[in-house]
Amino acid sequence: MFEKVLIANRGEIALRIHRACREMGIQTVAVHSTADADAMHVRLADEAVCIGPASARESYLNIPAILTAATITGADAIHPGIGFMSENAQFAQMVEEHGFTFIGPTPEHIRIMGDKVTAKKTVLDLGLPVVPGSPGPVETLEEAIAVAEHTGYPVLIKAAAGGGGKGMKVAWSADQLREAYQLARGESRAAFGNDQVYMERYLSKPRHIEIQLLGDMHGNAVHFGERDCSVQRRHQKVVEEAPSPALNAEQREFIGNLAARTTSELGYRGVGTMEFLFEDGEFFFIEMNTRLQVEHTITEMITGIDLVREQIRVATGAPLGYGQSDIRFHGHAIECRVNAEHPETFLPSPGKIDGYHAPGGLGVRVDSALYDGYRVPPYYDSLIAKLVVHGTTRNECMMRLRRALEEFVIGGIDTSLPLHRRIIAEPNFINGNYDIHWLEHLMAGK
Ligand code: ADP
Numbered sequence: 001m002f003e004k005v006l007i008a009n010r011g012e013i014a015l016r017i018h019r020a021c022r023e024m025g026i027q028t029v030a031v032h033s034t035a036d037a038d039a040m041h042v043r044l045a046d047e048a049v050c051i052g053p054a055s056a057r058e059s060y061l062n063i064p065a066i067l068t069a070a071t072i073t074g075a076d077a078i079h080p081g082i083g084f085m086s087e088n089a090q091f092a093q094m095v096e097e098h099g100f101t102f103i104g105p106t107p108e109h110i111r112i113m114g115d116k117v118t119a120k121k122t123v124l125d126l127g128l129p130v131v132p133g134s135p136g137p138v139e140t141l142e143e144a145i146a147v148a149e150h151t152g153y154p155v156l157i158k159a160a161a162g163g164g165g166k167g168m169k170v171a172w173s174a175d176q177l178r179e180a181y182q183l184a185r186g187e188s189r190a191a192f193g194n195d196q197v198y199m200e201r202y203l204s205k206p207r208h209i210e211i212q213l214l215g216d217m218h219g220n221a222v223h224f225g226e227r228d229c230s231v232q233r234r235h236q237k238v239v240e241e242a243p244s245p246a247l248n249a250e251q252r253e254f255i256g257n258l259a260a261r262t263t264s265e266l267g268y269r270g271v272g273t274m275e276f277l278f279e280d281g282e283f284f285f286i287e288m289n290t291r292l293q294v295e296h297t298i299t300e301m302i303t304g305i306d307l308v309r310e311q312i313r314v315a316t317g318a319p320l321g322y323g324q325s326d327i328r329f330h331g332h333a334i335e336c337r338v339n340a341e342h343p344e345t346f347l348p349s350p351g352k353i354d355g356y357h358a359p360g361g362l363g364v365r366v367d368s369a370l371y372d373g374y375r376v377p378p379y380y381d382s383l384i385a386k387l388v389v390h391g392t393t394r395n396e397c398m399m400r401l402r403r404a405l406e407e408f409v410i411g412g413i414d415t416s417l418p419l420h421r422r423i424i425a426e427p428n429f430i431n432g433n434y435d436i437h438w439l440e441h442l443m444a445g446k
Helices: 011-023 040-044 063-073 089-097 107-114 116-125 141-151 174-192 249-266 296-303 307-315 394-407 417-425 438-443
Strands: 004-007 027-033 047-052 077-079 155-159 169-171 197-201 207-215 221-233 236-242 270-279 282-289 332-339 364-368 383-391
Touching (some): 004 063, 011 040, 027 063, 047 063, 077 307, 089 107, 107 282, 116 282, 141 155, 141 174, 141 197, 207 307, 221 249, 221 296, 236 296, 249 270, 296 332, 296 364, 296 383, 332 394, 383 394
Parallel strands (some): 004 027, 004 077, 027 047
Antiparallel strands (some): 155 197, 207 221, 221 236, 270 282, 332 383
């Protein structure tokens, strides 16, 4: 087992990883920018190293500074968390080359899944259904038009290096495609430094269903069920729940087992998530995230398994030690992502927290690095808290979530708490009757 782990991240996820380490008797090293000197992850870690100025490029994305911090503190392993370096194959490789363990998959798997065109091809060859579209990257506008004629409109142009819903454009006709194609390429060049795009049929009413996976270094893999992440805005998740109210037992078992089998065939190690769109009873793979996900919490609530602990354990080379039938599911869980932003305009709202009260009680979990008087910096992701609620049934879970949202106070800045209170009072949410476009239609008053 590792003695000391460096956590190359910040905010609630750095804290989440610190907690798992402490419970495993592992010492932690926090790294931070000058803007995060007073952050909770820095306060709680055993050691802390300042790795650069506020700009993420010069601190949390600064590979030499992170490796130096690991060297001077004598860490055994580096956990990349979520975002920042977590899906950077070069970073994973350099971590290993410098003699540390990277708590995550091999650089090769990160590379394959990081290029979404290669990812789709790889899983298609292993028997997973994918969204119909271009067989590879689409290099010219003429090719784009030919693909659209073949798949039929509407089509979606997506960035091969995509993430966070960036570089995605819908086209309903050839005329729209002409414009959307150039826009998508420009946007992906700006966001990812890579303007390669591919195309998919644009599904009109799918749900986003993803499978939580875990593989070890010995070819074993299991799944921990699905999460329904269809409540989205601008292709980004807002509320997630597990299990999905849209799947029956047979569909659930089918997609879980298929994803676990594929993970094992890939020889994949660590935690990972295969994301699918689900429409008219059919699943279509869209991508695999080769890291922990923000919403891993709801899976933990219904399985009772600490996924970060499992992630660390398999990174040491330990075998899973259990099989699929040992994983049991209990009740229902929902997560609300609370952002520092205006609930209607979505404008970022950094600043000083003036008054903080987190809800508690049976089945209520708050993952957050906030405290009263803390100043939310303007430089990073706006996620400031995850409210995660568990109940024996979906109804109990929703009633508990409603009262937890009533209790939650985050003063001094705008947050998305009012948006969550609105979502959970909506009859279509209560009935589980929503798809990936539902929230945007609701907000637009449609
Ligand atoms: P990213 O990596 O940018 O998050 P994804 O491929 O994971 O991109 O897609 C993000 C979201 O975009 C999905 O959850 C879904 O809401 C929407 N989306 C992706 N592909 C399609 C598609 N073919 N049709 C309709 N919506 C899609």
